[in-house]
Amino acid sequence: MSDEKDPKQATATSNADGTRADDVTASVEQPAPEVAGPTTGEDPANLPAAPGTTPDPVVVGERRGMFGPSDTGDTSGYGGLVKPILFPAAAVRPYGGYFDEVADALERGLVGSTASYAEAVERVVVDRGELTLYVRREHLPAVARALRDDPALRFEICTGVSGVHYPHEVGRELHAVYHFLSITHGGRRVRVEVTAPDSDPHIPSIVETYPGNDWHERETWDMFGLEFDGHPALTRILMPDDWPGHPQRKDYPLGGIPVEYKGATVPPPDQRRSYS
Amino acid sequence: MSTTQQPHIDTDIYATSAADTAASEGAHVFNAAGGDWDQLVDEAAALHEERIVVNMGPQHPSTHGVLRLILELDGETVTETRAGIGYLHTGIEKNMEFRTWTQGVTFCTRMDYLTPMMQEAAYCLGIERLLGITDQIPERASVVRVLMMELTRISSHMVAIGTGGMEMGATTVMTVGFRERERVLSVIEMVTGLRMNNAYIRPGGVAQDLPPGAIDKVRDIIPLVSRGIHELELLLLENPVLKGRTVDVGYLDLTGCMALGITGPVLRATGLPHDLRKLDPYCGYETYDFDVVTRTSCDAYARLCIRLDEMKQSLRIIEQAVERLGTTPGPVMVEDKKIAWPAQLAIGSDGMGNSLDHIREIMGTSMESLIHHFKLVTEGFRVPPGQAYVAVESAKGELGCHVVSDGGTRPYRAHFRDPSFNNLQAASAMCEGGQVADVIVAVASIDPVMGGVDR
Numbered sequence: 001m002s003d004e005k006d007p008k009q010a011t012a013t014s015n016a017d018g019t020r021a022d023d024v025t026a027s028v029e030q031p032a033p034e035v036a037g038p039t040t041g042e043d044p045a046n047l048p049a050a051p052g053t054t055p056d057p058v059v060v061g062e063r064r065g066m067f068g069p070s071d072t073g074d075t076s077g078y079g080g081l082v083k084p085i086l087f088p089a090a091a092v093r094p095y096g097g098y099f100d101e102v103a104d105a106l107e108r109g110l111v112g113s114t115a116s117y118a119e120a121v122e123r124v125v126v127d128r129g130e131l132t133l134y135v136r137r138e139h140l141p142a143v144a145r146a147l148r149d150d151p152a153l154r155f156e157i158c159t160g161v162s163g164v165h166y167p168h169e170v171g172r173e174l175h176a177v178y179h180f181l182s183i184t185h186g187g188r189r190v191r192v193e194v195t196a197p198d199s200d201p202h203i204p205s206i207v208e209t210y211p212g213n214d215w216h217e218r219e220t221w222d223m224f225g226l227e228f229d230g231h232p233a234l235t236r237i238l239m240p241d242d243w244p245g246h247p248q249r250k251d252y253p254l255g256g257i258p259v260e261y262k263g264a265t266v267p268p269p270d271q272r273r274s275y276s
Numbered sequence: 277m278s279t280t281q282q283p284h285i286d287t288d289i290y291a292t293s294a295a296d297t298a299a300s301e302g303a304h305v306f307n308a309a310g311g312d313w314d315q316l317v318d319e320a321a322a323l324h325e326e327r328i329v330v331n332m333g334p335q336h337p338s339t340h341g342v343l344r345l346i347l348e349l350d351g352e353t354v355t356e357t358r359a360g361i362g363y364l365h366t367g368i369e370k371n372m373e374f375r376t377w378t379q380g381v382t383f384c385t386r387m388d389y390l391t392p393m394m395q396e397a398a399y400c401l402g403i404e405r406l407l408g409i410t411d412q413i414p415e416r417a418s419v420v421r422v423l424m425m426e427l428t429r430i431s432s433h434m435v436a437i438g439t440g441g442m443e444m445g446a447t448t449v450m451t452v453g454f455r456e457r458e459r460v461l462s463v464i465e466m467v468t469g470l471r472m473n474n475a476y477i478r479p480g481g482v483a484q485d486l487p488p489g490a491i492d493k494v495r496d497i498i499p500l501v502s503r504g505i506h507e508l509e510l511l512l513l514e515n516p517v518l519k520g521r522t523v524d525v526g527y528l529d530l531t532g533c534m535a536l537g538i539t540g541p542v543l544r545a546t547g548l549p550h551d552l553r554k555l556d557p558y559c560g561y562e563t564y565d566f567d568v569v570t571r572t573s574c575d576a577y578a579r580l581c582i583r584l585d586e587m588k589q590s591l592r593i594i595e596q597a598v599e600r601l602g603t604t605p606g607p608v609m610v611e612d613k614k615i616a617w618p619a620q621l622a623i624g625s626d627g628m629g630n631s632l633d634h635i636r637e638i639m640g641t642s643m644e645s646l647i648h649h650f651k652l653v654t655e656g657f658r659v660p661p662g663q664a665y666v667a668v669e670s671a672k673g674e675l676g677c678h679v680v681s682d683g684g685t686r687p688y689r690a691h692f693r694d695p696s697f698n699n700l701q702a703a704s705a706m707c708e709g710g711q712v713a714d715v716i717v718a719v720a721s722i723d724p725v726m727g728g729v730d731r
Binding site: 060061063067085086087088103127128129130132156157158159160162163164165177179181183186187189193210211212213214215216221236237238239240246248269270274275276 | 375555662
């Protein structure tokens, strides 16, 4: 079956699948990144529930077929099925738990700094009991400083930065995900996510505020090519200094060689059949 | 071999090359790769240069594996320390993106190879949070996890103390430490089949229930290990040589720890009772009775004392866990058959494998079971899109796992915040201004494991 998708066919297969036809049709016809409407092909009962979450999850991509492998002919008849990949939606007040207090305190803590809360935080997500603040990259240092210094926030420890590469999110391919821990406030945690486009992979460093982030930012530079502006010595840390490329990006191959065993050849892991 | 700039032995393949000399910008380069040390010392002394830069490692018996310390020395005093890492980078995180969620366990267990259960637990708790099944994990599975994690903590601390002692020249500390560790590992081997790299904790529970006799064996070793800990205490705590080497060495106070994000025994040595088992309990740690051990002297001696006392607290937890296992029957895997591995393992005539009952069912009676088994094992299960960060208190500090799913059968991204990686940054702060010999003690008191640092 070709990759050209026919809405009618998708509708038919989704009926066979037991999901609602109109929703799948809507998702097929709408390539826009934000999908309006209450449901988009997923049963809302299966979506992770969080207090105050609006039912408009973010579409970050789409998944074709029902069973994963795409390297063989479509023998199942489900190959034309297109399902959106839905990430948790932006949350609305109240967030629940201590998350409201954290958001309020951050709003107060950013008064008098370079950016207001509304300017700095573009989106708040509450999902699976975790609070995520999507911060515009230019305001990250101000947010980090407020998180550490404001007595009502007092996130003493930044447990490092983890890079994630989303090649499909055009304009925001590279994400830097920071996790903060407050010992003063009994183990509160907050996640700050910052994005940068592949064409301009720069994020301000927060080593000035959290010196312990030094190696973590070097690792993220090494693995993803995110440049942390203002870092005291942004050099490779795990790979050799003259290594070309950034290994954990999705466009960097895993590598490996085929292995022969009892006459059969096992291909390297990235060339094996994927069900994902 | 070039004949230029050979400091001592002409046939030394590790000798300084012309390129080395060019790169060192006129400074003299000596290569201490064996041979006649007096000759080397004489040559260095002839330069009348007090300030030298020493590369300690990456192959050095007292740097805990392949850690490279770049020391700038003024006589015996260390004026600058930099740690060079990456010599054991194996790309585990990248590899995990190409395996199923369950197979990922067998990769992350190899990170910090002294605390395999901790990585497994952090990773599996992360997956369970993504799946939303955290509260469906059977009670018995959580108790078994706690039991295995505390056994692992003891075995890790035993290595920390044992190798730390050996690096100071006390071989008996090492032999006692490893002897006691072996008792713990024999239990772990009995339960999981392996001494390390266990892949025992799985998404949804644990791979296998405890075998018959395991609880008795744990009960047997508790007094033995307790006696071993006491033996170490007698051997170490009032030993004037050890105190001379460790007291006020590797000093890092609370301010320094907070700035550098240090956790674990190094942080608790400053008097702050920070322990994720108390602050942010997981696997039911809030229901166990144990104390968070602290000291206030911020030095290597305090960290040693904390490790000794923490092992005793771990034994307390193990006793309680064993007690509960006797009264908590039940499954050790989540009920959802779309997640739980289809078969329990059993010992057959040709070694360990799927149980015969299960083989009989899938090969003889039920085609559906066979399909289910095949799909779950080859494809794995799908995890709803999103991300989660779960941290556990490893033997070295906060071990965090950030897992991202795009709804597929493989992790989209799995990142581990290894405590050794973070804490090793403190080496500079601990060593600068001290003696060369103190560098060894300070680094040993951080207890870095390069497998975890480099991943």
